[in-house]
Structures are given as structure tokens and as C-alpha cells.
Amino acid sequence: MIPSATHHRTAAAGDLTALDRHGDDDVAPGMVDFAVNVRGRTPGWMLDALAVRLPDLAGYPLRDDHDAAVDAIAQAHERDRREVLPLAGAAEGFALLARLRPRTAVVIAPTFTEPERVLTSAGVHVTRVVCPEPWDVAAADVPDDADMVIVGNPTNPTSVLHTREAIESLRRPGRVVVVDEAFADVTLAVRSGVEIDEPESLVGIAHPDVIVIRSITKTFALAGLRAGYLCATADLIGDLTAGRPHWPVGTLQLTALRAALSDRGRAHARAQARIVRADREAMCAALTDAGIDVCGTPAASFVLVRTIDGTARKNHLARAGHAVRSCANFAGLGPDHLRLAVREPHVVAGLIAAWRGDDDAEHHLDTPGTDIDDGN
Structure with missing residues (x-):
């Protein structure tokens, strides 16, 4: 599991469209964190x-x-x-x-x-x-x-x-x-x-x-x-x-x-770049195989996906213990786009399992726009 933050801001927690809302608002303690683009633990x-x-x-x-x-x-x-x-x-x-x-x-x-x-x-x-x-x-x-x-x-x-x-x-x-x-x-x-x-x-x-x-x-x-x-x-x-x-x-x-x-720090970043590339390629393949729409050609440590009723999807994943980032406050996108941090294959498998669980219970999805209070 990717460790989640133990503290995060709450000012924008109720408004997915606020400009000052960032990924840390979506992560509560104990959640598997796909919402924040921080790489693992501090070396x-x-x-x-x-x-x-x-x-x-x-x-x-x-x-x-x-x-x-x-x-x-x-x-x-x-x-x-x-x-x-x-x-x-x-x-x-x-x-x-x-x-x-x-x-x-x-x-x-x-x-x-x-x-x-x-x-x-x-x-x-x-x-x-x-x-x-x-x-x-x-x-x-x-x-x-x-x-x-x-x-x-x-x-x-x-x-x-x-x-x-x-x-x-x-x-x-x-x-x-x-x-x-x-x-x-x-x-x-x-x-x-x-x-x-x-x-x-x-x-x-x-x-x-x-x-x-x-x-x-x-x-x-x-x-x-x-x-x-x-x-x-x-x-x-x-x-x-x-x-x-x-x-x-x-x-x-x-x-x-x-x-x-420093030389050591630069070497660490280079190693991370290669890990990110391998994990991202595996993640995109797994998401695509699961029928999840991966957008564009991702090159960084996160990928963008598109889904119907994105806010409801986000909420269901949160209840399953997985934090993802809504793109409702990004101009040109919207709540039906979600940003997912690149994670290891076994962590991605857990997300996909939770996502497929949503598919099996599609008629239970919440009304889009009703976001849970992720901070509590």
C-alpha cells in the first residue's frame, strides 16, 4: 500500500471545482493513495x-x-x-x-x-x-x-x-x-x-x-x-x-x-524515472485491459482516465479505500476525468478490483456531484 497522508487541508474538501483543491484533499488516513503524485517514501x-x-x-x-x-x-x-x-x-x-x-x-x-x-x-x-x-x-x-x-x-x-x-x-x-x-x-x-x-x-x-x-x-x-x-x-x-x-x-x-x-540525488531521480516508466506502462496496460479509458500518451508519474459519472466513481473507490483525484477543477476537463498516480502493479490490481466492483454494482452509484467528506 502507498502510505496516505496523516493530515490534509479541508478548506476545499466540499467543492471539487475550487482552484485551491489538490490531491491531498482526497486522501484520508489508511486509504490507498492514487490522488497525490508523491513517490513512495523519503529515501x-x-x-x-x-x-x-x-x-x-x-x-x-x-x-x-x-x-x-x-x-x-x-x-x-x-x-x-x-x-x-x-x-x-x-x-x-x-x-x-x-x-x-x-x-x-x-x-x-x-x-x-x-x-x-x-x-x-x-x-x-x-x-x-x-x-x-x-x-x-x-x-x-x-x-x-x-x-x-x-x-x-x-x-x-x-x-x-x-x-x-x-x-x-x-x-x-x-x-x-x-x-x-x-x-x-x-x-x-x-x-x-x-x-x-x-x-x-x-x-x-x-x-x-x-x-x-x-x-x-x-x-x-x-x-x-x-x-x-x-x-x-x-x-x-x-x-x-x-x-x-x-x-x-x-x-x-x-x-x-x-x-x-548532488550526484547521489541525481542518480536517485534517474532510477525513479525508470521505475515510473515501467510501472506506468504496466498500469496503462492493466487499466486498458480492464476497460478503463486511459487518455492521451502519459509521460509522467500519473495518468489521466475518463469514466462515466466520475464523481460517483471517485466516491465508490473512496469507500473501497482508494483515493483518486477528481479533475473537476481543471479547465478543459471535468468530473468525468480522474487522475491516478502511477503505482506498483499489485497496488494497481487492487484499484482495478475496486473499480470492477463498481461496475458490478453500477445501479448503486451515487448521483454525480454528491462528494463524500474525504477528510473524516
Whole structure:
């Protein structure tokens, strides 16, 4: 079983369409977790690195720790250290975008809802540009006057991996392109028989108008720590950090960043990418064999499926002890789409058994829209 969270937010628990509702709202203690895209358990060596620093928490974060994290990120992605900014989670990176004062920000949907939520809260005019299935960003009709465009690669929740060229085609004079690469470290391609890690990532390319936001919390199972980083030009980072509070990233976060971007951490991410690929292929085959509609060509650590009466399906699975993520709050999708985190074959078999149980009792399905209180 994939361990479930022992605590989660409840503010949006009753509203599947709220922008601030995320997968953790769907998981109660003891459930098999397909709703949150965190990979298993935190590696032991990462916990050891963090434990060593616990006695240092009486003091403020050190400049040496900040510099060590920056150096590790810069070296991993072959960027100038002035082009690296540690973050208190990728979500902080989205919140900082408002400091660029865009006139019109476009989010290419379906996509992670947090950028839209925080920019709108900051008074930025946000426009959704919805791509039709199979959600190719090349089909996005982005207005020419948009001075900020935000795109996920791979995109949450569709699991689509866009080509680097397609992302770069969004660039225009006077526009900043923001790429959410929270799951890029588990993407993989095979070209001419050679495996390529992070094949479409822009994190190592110093475009003057591109911001790449990354997370370490998914692949290293550190969601409770809130740690990430972004790469952009020094000028953009200067604008993003103007007025940022002192000590925005704590000692343990900086320690985790340094460890995750070390040679050992990079090797762990590469190993996870291969596990994800194998488990995803097996999962998609099993779902398809069970008559479950897998959407698109998934490339990340989650897959998107389509089902009739998705909210009722979600509720039945919850009662059977399986948490899945409703896509009711993703523009361009809806409650009949569910996102499933990639899990091991025996865990997927349990989900399919519960799903087939729903099929056997189809006439008992709840009315769509009546969501159980997953938090209690």
C-alpha cells in the first residue's frame, strides 16, 4: 500500500471545482493513495542528511547553506549560479511571478491550478487558453499581447510531455514564458537506442525570457518540507526577489536541495524515472485491459482516465479505500476525468478490483456531484 497522508487541508474538501483543491484533499488516513503524485517514501539517505542538521535549527539559515544549494543546482543544470533561486516549494515560485507585474498572463490548460489562483489573488488578469485533446501545446491559441505564458511540462494532470521546440515557440518579444517542470525529473525518452533523461527540459538553457520552476518534493517524497527552485536570468531573478522576506528558505530545505541535486540525488531521480516508466506502462496496460479509458500518451508519474459519472466513481473507490483525484477543477476537463498516480502493479490490481466492483454494482452509484467528506 502507498502510505496516505496523516493530515490534509479541508478548506476545499466540499467543492471539487475550487482552484485551491489538490490531491491531498482526497486522501484520508489508511486509504490507498492514487490522488497525490508523491513517490513512495523519503529515501533513507535524505532523511540522514536532514537529521544531521536538526541541532542547527536554533540558528538562522546560513549563507554557506544557501550557496551550497545554489552551487549544486547550478552544477546539475550547467547554469550560472546567478541564474538559480532556491524556493520554499515550487508554489512559492508561482507566487513570486506577480512581482513581474504582467498585464495579461495566460495559463495553457488543462494545467495545475496554483499559478492561476495566486496570480488572480495578486490582481493579475489571467486568461485560460484551453488546448483540445490530446492537449498539444502547439494547438494553443495564445493571444499575441499576452506578456506572460505559463505551461506545464509534463503537464499536470494530462501527463503530456511537450517538445522543447513547442515550448520555445511560445516566446515573443516582451513576453516571459514560465515552464512548470515539477515532474520533469521522472521523464525519459529512448532515441536511437539511447536513454535520455529529462528529454524536453529547458532548465539547462539560459533563454533571457524563460523561467523554469522545479520541485524536489515529488520524486524525493518531501512534500511536507516545501522545497524547490527556479532557473532564470539574473535580471529576472532580481525582479522576482525584490522585497522578498529575509530567510525565505530554511536550513532543512537548503540541505534537501543540496542533497537532491548532488550526484547521489541525481542518480536517485534517474532510477525513479525508470521505475515510473515501467510501472506506468504496466498500469496503462492493466487499466486498458480492464476497460478503463486511459487518455492521451502519459509521460509522467500519473495518468489521466475518463469514466462515466466520475464523481460517483471517485466516491465508490473512496469507500473501497482508494483515493483518486477528481479533475473537476481543471479547465478543459471535468468530473468525468480522474487522475491516478502511477503505482506498483499489485497496488494497481487492487484499484482495478475496486473499480470492477463498481461496475458490478453500477445501479448503486451515487448521483454525480454528491462528494463524500474525504477528510473524516
